[in-house]
Amino acid sequence: MNPIVTVQDAVTAFEPWMEPTSAELDAIESEMPLILADVDLIDAQIIALDRTPNEVDSRRIRRALARVLTERTKLVNRTADRVPAGGAA
Structure with missing residues (x-):
């Protein structure tokens, strides 16, 4: 018989290196207007589906x-x- 083992520790493990870097956060911030516009488009499409x-x-x-x-x-x-x-010649 196989024991049932939880993977809670593996799923919720947290390490400091898992945090986004400043460059990644800046990239997300610069893309935020596009992300919000995409959300508005999806909302409009969902409304039309109903x-x-x-x-x-x-x-x-x-x-x-x-x-x-x-x-x-x-x-x-x-x-x-x-x-x-620059780039290829």
């Missing part, structure tokens, strides 16, 4: 999608400014 989409639902989805695209463009432009020039 019923037959009407004009208001369609507008809500279009606005949310436009916001996502705007935030993605801003993020790409910000990260492109940080990447040093």
